[in-house]
Amino acid sequence: MSDTREQILEQIKEQGELVRQLKASKESKEKLPLAPSSEGRAMSTSVGQQLKAQQQQQLQEQQQQQQQQMHKIDEEVSRLLALKAKLGGDAAPANQKFTLKTPKGTRDYAPQQMTLRQGVLDKIVQVFKRHGGEAIDTPVFELKEVLTGKYGEDSKLIYDLKDQGGEILSMRYDLTVPLARYLAMNKISSIKRYHIAKVYRRDNPAMTRGRYREFYQCDFDIAGTYDPMLADAECVKIVAEVLDTLDIGDYVIKLNHRQLLDGMFEACGVPPNNFRAICSAVDKLDKSPWAEVRKEMVEEKGLDGATADRIGEYVRLSGGAELVEQLLADPKLKAVPNAVKGLEGMQLLLKYCSLFGLEQRVSFDLSLARGLDYYTGVIYEGVLKAEPGSTGSPVKTLQNGDQAPEQGGTVGSVAGGGRYDNLVGMFDPRGKAVPCVGVSIGVERIFSVLEAKFAASKVKLRTNDVEVYVASAHKGLHEQRLRVLNQLWDAGIKAEHSYKVNPKLLVQLQHCEEHQIPLAIVLGDAELAQGIVKLREVRTRQESNVTLAELPAEIRRRLQE
């Protein structure tokens, strides 16, 4: 018996050894002279056509072999997993003890929080509908391939589902890539859609600041081939309307343009293949001081120090139309077509924003970069300003790049978006592009601001809408209660009672007061014999007699008062 066990262990050990050998041989292969890398790109410029063709053939063979190997590994993995299952690895023992919690970075919403959340979402939907938005919904997971190659450095944060046979799936990371997939799949070339749903990121959670691994996004996007900046400006307007209607404090909407950023990088001497990496470094300026960002550019991303310093001069700038004028006259920038196009775009956007009454709300800000790869034009971000005298909450906007790292209790960015003209084309078999611009409201951060405000106010939110409580004055009336309740429900009145056959009257009336139920009906044999009941106003404790026949109408009249 014990021999058999040891035999298994021995075999597993041997197997481990084999895997190490396998790895070693893979590594030794990688070091072979002249063996092309798996992409085969490094070679193609340095050798003649003949050699190149031979090598490509060799490469194809190698790739085939590699695929076979990977297939074999898959087979081994599934065999091992099947074995593990057989050994009982997936069956939980009865009475297993484990910590009772939600997964890391997620939370439950209790009724109070749901009431708050529903209030916020309703207001946001109202704004989206005011601009003609239609709702769509997509599955919470997508084929993994749909998400691959869309998020740059952030792809590592995608949740994958386990391979249980069938398709390989990942949880949606945002609502934008699913929208692009939806448009390409259904060959839709124009839509104004909103989508409110949860997305998933295996990020480092900071729950007190509203950063979760499962969180709501509220997106509004305008897809279609239109004239410049008209749809873009409307998205900025929507950010302003949402932040106004939620009344969560003073804010600024930072604006920038990816084409201008690229042009500025070009003007500063950044090599084109380094644009996205440097852009992602600039994106960190809202959390890190310039010195740190510069360090990342120079030490991690291999940028020349002088080039970084030139970038540093630009990303300190923010302002309005006058800044656009100034930069259009900048000798370095005006030589770069991308920079000029970006600046002209900004000029038009700022004009439309001013027609929308947003002059005091927007700020053209060269430090705004946005993390995601797919933006191609205008980008924007709504940021809460620190309220005078408030403790900690929202982020302090110092001079760009001199900002202190995010403090506990700060909130910062609560909305963001931009133009992404090439994303839909990535899904279309013939590459047909559908230009898009959109905005995403960061409601979790807004919830956490409102929750804090709310907790401070000490108001108790009603979490149900019950209008009438049906009570018994004495024992033996539960069947009468059911009859009256049935009458009220059938009349569309929100009503409840005690699920005890003979509850105490005091307990029933206390329930009404605790739950702020406005009206109570008190049943008693004496009144019922005359076909009447007592209707009680819970707040004033005033009671009056009402006939059973008139009850629904009388309740409606009282509720309207």
Added chain:
Amino acid sequence: MSDTREQILEQIKEQGELVRQLKASKESKEKLPLAPSSEGRAMSTSVGQQLKAQQQQQLQEQQQQQQQQMHKIDEEVSRLLALKAKLGGDAAPANQKFTLKTPKGTRDYAPQQMTLRQGVLDKIVQVFKRHGGEAIDTPVFELKEVLTGKYGEDSKLIYDLKDQGGEILSMRYDLTVPLARYLAMNKISSIKRYHIAKVYRRDNPAMTRGRYREFYQCDFDIAGTYDPMLADAECVKIVAEVLDTLDIGDYVIKLNHRQLLDGMFEACGVPPNNFRAICSAVDKLDKSPWAEVRKEMVEEKGLDGATADRIGEYVRLSGGAELVEQLLADPKLKAVPNAVKGLEGMQLLLKYCSLFGLEQRVSFDLSLARGLDYYTGVIYEGVLKAEPGSTGSPVKTLQNGDQAPEQGGTVGSVAGGGRYDNLVGMFDPRGKAVPCVGVSIGVERIFSVLEAKFAASKVKLRTNDVEVYVASAHKGLHEQRLRVLNQLWDAGIKAEHSYKVNPKLLVQLQHCEEHQIPLAIVLGDAELAQGIVKLREVRTRQESNVTLAELPAEIRRRLQE
């Protein structure tokens, strides 16, 4: 080079051989005489205390070894996967072609479907709130351990997330287990909550009949220690109100009781450890004829043929209060305390249902079993009846057990639930129970019935709420349009325009007619010079002049007409 590749392949082959050996040794271990099974239960009755203790020690050691082995297998699996990743298995090549689709068993909701869906959900929420429900929400995934051991045979349908380091997670399978986890975790002993959210099952999808792998559940549950059947009857009432308000055709609510089922099995001579398996066979009676179910009981579940036939006599019965009386007098049943308790419960439930005006809606039905393990008391299911003359849609209710297998286009069960008094206790460290009863509305099936109805009616649903379209009569007016739009939005009016600088008037007016927008404003230089615009009623095409200052008020007045 090629040698290295072959070497790898060879090693993988050897490794496969080892896995087979490993499996073989595991199997030989299983066949060893007197080796206790991993549960160690089979032994404990047949041997003395001394031997038992020794064996238990031996068992513990074996379990430890087994855990070590499983740990080693995990290590090997992750090594193999890492190797695979290194070989490039997880990186998608650029320009990869793949079928553009949603994951199997899932779908997108287009604006038309969303409008329909939102209408249904709103109506259901209205019913839930009428009964005092409060909303909660939980994460879309749970720790895998939370779901383990709750769903019986259906556990294989749970979606697991990939182990990416950290916690092992699974997608929620229903909203009931998360509720139980929520109650235990927060030590809540009474709540009346509703929860509307998507759940996930790796089931065989049948999308035309509304069976998906990702689907909405709308749950209402009453938790708390109350008097018998008061909360249970209210849940049945809620099913009736939901199906009435949705107006999807005639229905019946089947009622049964798990205690009665168990008592009936006992009376028929089913061994107690076979109750759940036989119950799950009875559950198939809504889809399979009795002959097939009997075959499953006898051939797969080892039931005696005569016992099965006795069950067959009972599960054919359905009726009302008179059937309860008849069964209370049944000599076999009245000897079994469980059966008597179940029948007395049914008696009380039917009385309360009749006080709620449901006498014609409910049917006490001994073939109703419900698949899930966790029910402990009353169970119910709302089933759509075939409409006279309708083709295919909803299921035909023949005599129980004689029913034809589900046909294309049939719908059947659209709501279900029951009492589960022990589920919360499974999560409480001290096993403290919170009795619960609840109902789940199968909205996907309801959506598919309504979608079919709707498609047949050929009515075009409005998918946006735009009230006014702002049009230009001629070129050069786009900035004026933005000013007017801004005025309307700020006044809370739902308005949109063309995102072209100079759109054609005809195209703009056609847009209004296609999208059923009630009003249009037409801007022209001549009118603007006088501070007025044309307000057009899209349906009648009547136009009148309105001053810009009066525009919002005049639009409101027109919309109220």
